[in-house]
Amino acid sequence: MTVMIDLKNVSYRYPVSDDFVLKNVSFSIEKGKFTAIIGNNGSGKTTLCNTIRGFIPHFYKGDLEGEVIVDKKRMSDYQLGQLGEKVGYVFQNPFIQVSGVKDNVFEEVAYGLENLGVPVEEIKKRVEEVLTLVKIEHLRDKNPFDLSGGQRQRVALASIIVMDPDILVIDEPTSQLDPIGTEQIFDIIRLMKERGKTIVLVEHKMDLIAEYADNLLVMHEGELVMNGPVREVFANPAFRKYEIQYPHVTEIALQLQNLGMPLSFLPVRDIELAEALNMTGVNEYDRTSLK
Numbered sequence: 001m002t003v004m005i006d007l008k009n010v011s012y013r014y015p016v017s018d019d020f021v022l023k024n025v026s027f028s029i030e031k032g033k034f035t036a037i038i039g040n041n042g043s044g045k046t047t048l049c050n051t052i053r054g055f056i057p058h059f060y061k062g063d064l065e066g067e068v069i070v071d072k073k074r075m076s077d078y079q080l081g082q083l084g085e086k087v088g089y090v091f092q093n094p095f096i097q098v099s100g101v102k103d104n105v106f107e108e109v110a111y112g113l114e115n116l117g118v119p120v121e122e123i124k125k126r127v128e129e130v131l132t133l134v135k136i137e138h139l140r141d142k143n144p145f146d147l148s149g150g151q152r153q154r155v156a157l158a159s160i161i162v163m164d165p166d167i168l169v170i171d172e173p174t175s176q177l178d179p180i181g182t183e184q185i186f187d188i189i190r191l192m193k194e195r196g197k198t199i200v201l202v203e204h205k206m207d208l209i210a211e212y213a214d215n216l217l218v219m220h221e222g223e224l225v226m227n228g229p230v231r232e233v234f235a236n237p238a239f240r241k242y243e244i245q246y247p248h249v250t251e252i253a254l255q256l257q258n259l260g261m262p263l264s265f266l267p268v269r270d271i272e273l274a275e276a277l278n279m280t281g282v283n284e285y286d287r288t289s290l291k
Contacts, residue, residue: 150181
């Protein structure tokens with residue numbers, strides 16, 4: 001399997017800081033995998049995203065140690081413009097990702113392609129496809145600044161997806177969204193995974209991470225303290241000491257286990273609870289209703 005992102009003993013300190021924000025971080029992410037970065041506030045998640053995206057060291061200066069390799073090429077060998085085609089970055093706040101120079105959604109989504117000099121007919125085709133993909137074709141003539149937070153977040157995602165990067169780095173895209181908007185964003189992320197994109201996501205909603213992600217990176221005070229498949233990380237007793245929320249069904253299952261109820265495995269998705277409790281006679285319809 002091709003490794004798309006490879007960090008080797010990476011440490012980073014911002015110019016105005018005395019302490020390192022990232023401390024000796026090492027991990028690899030394979031092509032097509034969906035990796036979630038979790039951790040409490042101040043653990044280094046956004047700084048890690050900025051490192052993968054190349055904002056560090058190309059935009060943010062400071063002290064960077066170790067190696068950051070993206071698609072077999074050292075980060076220091078990329079120009080920032082080249083990285084824009086390789087790695088798409090969706091900010092936590094969709095209000096700062098709108099360019100402010102376009103009057104409608106269609107032109108906003110097309111803006112990046114225009115800057116790359118893509119032929120006009122190809123731009124039109126790709127923008128139409130992406131608007132349909134993220135279900136915002138009805139917003140095509142709206143001013144981006146007249147949209148809701150959820151709508152702007154979908155426009156921000158569309159603006160990145162239309163560039164067709166191999167890697168998507170997405171920093172807390174649902175932090176300002178209601179449950180419906182959150183589900184819509186995760187539907188788009190799921191579609192990107194199905195298309196073979198490598199996805200790195202920072203998110204606090206553990207139920208959705210358990211549903212969609214392949215692997216977890218757990219950050220704590222700038223260090224990568226856990227790394228592995230989602231179920232293995234949540235099942236590891238060491239996870240609890242970092243005081244990060246579990247998926248709701250996992251928390252319930254652990255409480256039942258502490259009360260002496262045996263589990264055949266640790267559930268991380270709602271639909272798994274009946275099977276984990278060895279509840280016989282629960283048919284598929286009943287299991288679905290647990291979700």
